Amino acid sequence: MLCSHESCFRERQIILPVECTHESDTAYHPWCIHCGLIKNISEDRPKKIGYWMNVLSKLSYRFSISQCQKRLIAKELDSCKEFIDLYGITGSSQKEMFVKTIQKYCNLSKNNLNSFLC
Ligand SMILES: [Zn+2]
Known part of the structure; x- marks a missing residue:
């Protein structure tokens, strides 16, 4: 069954490198409090x-x-x-x-x- 993801509170976000950028930037990433999956916040957006x-x-x-x-x-x-x-x-x-x-x-x-x- 698919998880109906719910992002964690801002204070609990983790710092990770941002994919698809030229520099090695890092950013706060939200993750799902149910399954732990990290949200894709890069420019490389998925489509429906x-x-x-x-x-x-x-x-x-x-x-x-x-x-x-x-x-x-x-x-x-x-x-x-x-x-x-x-x-x-x-x-x-x-x-x-x-x-x-x-x-x-x-x-x-x-x-x-x-x-x-x-
Ligand atoms: Zn989830």
Whole structure:
């Protein structure tokens, strides 16, 4: 079951390096008081499942992915917690997961997919 994350009080936040910045900056990070997951506060924001379904739909026109493949991909994305539970996830790890799922059902190269996603 997914945790309905609840961030800790400000005083209890922990100092961690901020990902995706050039300098080695640190910042206070909130974490979930139920499961301990640290919240992603970087610029690399995750996107909701609807965004990825849109991308899938555009992708299917561009690379002629069949309805059947599309359905299987959509079903799998919908069951990935990376797209449902956005608390600790980064946009780039979502993208990686997205590409991996597409590749599982379609014979498309990573380069092809990445160039489309940028
Ligand atoms: Zn939690």
